[in-house]
Every structure is written in structure tokens, then in C-alpha cells.
Amino acid sequence: MAGDDVKPTRKNLMEIEDRIELSERGHDTLEQKRDGLIMEFMDILDQAQDVRAELEGDYERAQRRIDMARAMEGDIAVRGAAAALQDHPEITTESKNIMGVVVPQIESTKVRKSIDERGYGVLGTSARIDEAAEAYEELLESIVLAAEVETAMKKMLDEIEKTKRRVNALEFKLLPELHENEEYIEQKLEEQEREEIFRMKKIKEKKEREEKAEREAADETEEERVTADD
Numbered sequence: 152m153a154g155d156d157v158k159p160t161r162k163n164l165m166e167i168e169d170r171i172e173l174s175e176r177g178h179d180t181l182e183q184k185r186d187g188l189i190m191e192f193m194d195i196l197d198q199a200q201d202v203r204a205e206l207e208g209d210y211e212r213a214q215r216r217i218d219m220a221r222a223m224e225g226d227i228a229v230r231g232a233a234a235a236l237q238d239h240p241e242i243t244t245e246s247k248n249i250m251g252v253v254v255p256q257i258e259s260t261k262v263r264k265s266i267d268e269r270g271y272g273v274l275g276t277s278a279r280i281d282e283a284a285e286a287y288e289e290l291l292e293s294i295v296l297a298a299e300v301e302t303a304m305k306k307m308l309d310e311i312e313k314t315k316r317r318v319n320a321l322e323f324k325l326l327p328e329l330h331e332n333e334e335y336i337e338q339k340l341e342e343q344e345r346e347e348i349f350r351m352k353k354i355k356e357k358k359e360r361e362e363k364a365e366r367e368a369a370d371e372t373e374e375e376r377v378t379a380d381d
């Protein structure tokens with residue numbers, strides 16, 4: 152409540168006015184940041200939806216091809232081809248800054264391979280295994296991209312929520328309290344000013360009465376002196 156711990160002085164009033172100005176600037180800046188983050192988030196959300204749809208398609212295609220390879224070549228042959236892989240994919244992560252939010256950049260290498268790079272012999276395997284391997288390489292790339300986009304989206308959403316809380320704290324708590332304290336001090340200073348004016352008026356009236364009484368007393372003394380001289 153205003154006035155509980157606020158002394159109604161002009162110094163405090165100036166300090167509160169400075170805090171209000173600073174808080175309002177901060178509020179405007181945070182609102183701009185929040186709106187910018189939301190726009191960036193919507194772009195990432197659109198990308199995430201496309202990535203998810205592509206990931207689902209790649210997963211279904213990979214499942215169809217692995218099922219076909221197992222049906223045509225047998226489960227042992229498929230497992231053997233998978234175990235023959237020597238040069239495994241590598242994942243590296245970096246980061247980029249989006250409006251103050253650090254989001255990951257995930258790069259994958261050695262995912263796509265030619266037939267001779269997959270480790271299994273060309274002889275003794277069929278095109279079905281090649282198609283399944285290619286489909287899973289595409290699926291892995293989609294998974295990496297989805298991980299990057301989903302992580303960025305989560306970080307952006309967290310930052311949006313944090314910024315919204317700060318905006319609301321300024322808009323609905325700090326600024327109303329500061330304005331309330333400002334109004335309280337202004338009212339108290341106006342009351343003090345009116346009281347001071349009233350006090351000074353009373354002092355002036357008293358002084359005028361005293362001066363009038365002194366003049367009247369002097370006049371009476373003068374009259375008495377003149378009468379005595381007569």
C-alpha cells in the first residue's frame with residue numbers, strides 16, 4: 152500500500168519519477184522483444200510443422216523398405232548388412248543467436264553413403280537392402296533436422312514466456328505501485344504546501360495585527376503627548 156514505507160519528500164518524488172521513466176522504457180523494450188520473439192517463433196513453428204510432416208513420411212518410407220528387404224532377403228541378411236557399417240555418422244553442434252536466445256545448430260556428416268561405403272558387399276545383397284539403407288539415411292537426416300528445430304522452438308517458447316512474465320510484472324505490479332506512490336507523494340506535498348500557505352497567511356495576519364496595534368498605540372501616545380503639551 153502506498154505511503155507505508157514512502158516518505159513524502161520531493162527527493163523521493165524525483166526518484167520515483169526517474170524509476171517510472173526507466174520502467175516504462177524497459178516495458179516498451181520488453182514488449183518489442185516479446186513481439187519479435189513471437190514472430191520468430193511462428194516462423195520456426197511453420198518450419199517445425201514441415202519438418203514433422205517430412206519426418207513422418209521418411210519414417211513410413213523407411214519402414215516399408217526395411218519390411219520389403221526383410222521379406223525378400225531375410226532378417227539375417229538385413230542385420231548383417233547393418234552390422235557391416237564401419238564409418239558411422241557424426242553429429243556436431245554449434246549455436247546461433249536469435250534475438251538474444253541461443254539455439255543449437257546441429258550438423259550431421261557421413262550420413263549419406265554410396266553403396267561401397269556402407270560396408271556390406273555388393274554381391275550377395277539386393278537392391279532392396281540398398282533402398283532400405285538409403286531410406287534410413289534420409290530418415291536420420293530428418294531426425295537431426297527435427298531435433299534442431301524442436302530444440303530451437305522450445306528455447307524460443309521458454310524465452311517468450313519469461314519475457315511475458317517480465318512485461319506483466321512491470322505493467323500490472325511495479326508500474327501501478329510506482330504511480331500510486333507518485334500520486335501519494337504529490338498529494339502529501341500539495342497538502343503540506345496548502346498547510347504552509349495557510350500558516351504563512353496566519354503569520355502575516357498576526358504580524359499585520361501586531362503592526363496595527365503598535366501604530367494605534369503610537370497614535371494614542373502621540374495624542375496624549377499633544378494633550379499634555381496643551
